[in-house]
Amino acid sequence: MPANEMKSASRDSAKLMNRSDLCRRLVEKLVHEEAVVGGIGHTHFDLWASGQRPQNFYMLGSMGLAVPIAFGVALAQPQRRVFALEGDGSLLMQLGALGTVAMHAPKNLAIVVFDNGVYQITGSQPTLTSYRTDLVAMAKGAGLAQSAWAADEAHYDRLVDAALKAEGPWFIAARTDAQPPAGVTERDAAKIRGRFMQGLGVSR
Amino acid sequence: MSVENAARAPSEAWDEIVVRVLKANKVELIAYVPDKVLAPLIKRLHADDYFAVLSPAREEEAVGIVAGAYMGGRRGIVLMQTSGFATLPNVLASLAVPFQIPVLMMISERGTLGDFQLGQAMVCRTMRPVLESLGIEHHAITRLEDVEFIVDSMIRQAFATQAPAAMILSPLLTKKTARK
Numbered sequence: 001m002p003a004n005e006m007k008s009a010s011r012d013s014a015k016l017m018n019r020s021d022l023c024r025r026l027v028e029k030l031v032h033e034e035a036v037v038g039g040i041g042h043t044h045f046d047l048w049a050s051g052q053r054p055q056n057f058y059m060l061g062s063m064g065l066a067v068p069i070a071f072g073v074a075l076a077q078p079q080r081r082v083f084a085l086e087g088d089g090s091l092l093m094q095l096g097a098l099g100t101v102a103m104h105a106p107k108n109l110a111i112v113v114f115d116n117g118v119y120q121i122t123g124s125q126p127t128l129t130s131y132r133t134d135l136v137a138m139a140k141g142a143g144l145a146q147s148a149w150a151a152d153e154a155h156y157d158r159l160v161d162a163a164l165k166a167e168g169p170w171f172i173a174a175r176t177d178a179q180p181p182a183g184v185t186e187r188d189a190a191k192i193r194g195r196f197m198q199g200l201g202v203s204r
Numbered sequence: 205m206s207v208e209n210a211a212r213a214p215s216e217a218w219d220e221i222v223v224r225v226l227k228a229n230k231v232e233l234i235a236y237v238p239d240k241v242l243a244p245l246i247k248r249l250h251a252d253d254y255f256a257v258l259s260p261a262r263e264e265e266a267v268g269i270v271a272g273a274y275m276g277g278r279r280g281i282v283l284m285q286t287s288g289f290a291t292l293p294n295v296l297a298s299l300a301v302p303f304q305i306p307v308l309m310m311i312s313e314r315g316t317l318g319d320f321q322l323g324q325a326m327v328c329r330t331m332r333p334v335l336e337s338l339g340i341e342h343h344a345i346t347r348l349e350d351v352e353f354i355v356d357s358m359i360r361q362a363f364a365t366q367a368p369a370a371m372i373l374s375p376l377l378t379k380k381t382a383r384k
Contacts, residue, residue, distance in 0.1 A: 059299070060298060060303075061294065061295075061298020061302075062264075062295045062298045062299040063294075064264070065265070065267075065268035065295060067268075068264075068268025068269045068272065069268045069269070069272035069299075071268075071269055072270060072272020072274070072275070072276065072278075073272040074272075074276075075233065075256065075269070075273050075276070076272070076276025076277050077276045080276075094262070094264065094265060096260065096262050097261070097265050099261060100258065100261060100269075104258065189302035189304070190302070190304050193275065193305065197275050197277075200275065200277065202276060202277035204363075204366070
């Protein structure tokens, strides 16, 4: 257990990073066909913009379900690492999922949350994290011991490296800035699902 | 082993038949939010090592897990009661239906034929209109002799056509049969 990597920054001290940059940093490290489930809105826009890997799934609705979907993939393919990418607004909609993941403790699942404190896509209205809610504290409270705020990009990289090497589940949170996403996902649900299943080596 | 050739005792309860048909169709991941009517089935599933049984906090979460597992190559089903189904229109309309993911649902029908809660009775009225408006295949199972045929054929069709399906357990099956 890489104790140093998991040392969490506090939310207040965590650097404001750029979501597009963090998506690219994650994707660059994925050399073993790891699966990535991108949550609704700007989260999957930036995943899309970081390169359209066949192992990426882009959620077009079902707000809050990136973690359960990724957990389902992780259960079906225990040999494959699976990442759920979520925004703060989305995660707040389905906090019980953190407890479900903690209870079953899938070794191959990592949750990455980009917390910009707002519902950026609808006009940047504040989410609960702009007030008193700390998502790492909630993840720890749900039973996810390996939960941390990334202090800066270098720390984020180390956390992702740990999630790729050591046993999960992992919860990595990063505070992000107000920059717009780097692209827009092509919204073709059947194509996204077909390509994702192909990318995972699953035939119907 | 095909369902047709499976040995069956004439005295099988509905929940025993469901377990046998799920196995015959390789549906092994169970995600449920509990319900009193479903309790004997849930107990049976927990006791059987064939199944991976999860109890997420919410029905939406269960649909997400089963959808993800399907895309990863593992078959699952969501068990819930009527009021739980009422929380699902968004996830069915934005995930299961447009992405063509065969999410199986088994719903114990509350709020009709002797339910004493107005809340259950009202929410029950929303179930079929929601299923109809989403174009989701659904059948109520009312008789013990129909359990095997309806569950088996709906599961087969769901996977063959890549469409979600709702199997509704009527009180005619779960309450009336139990009273015999």
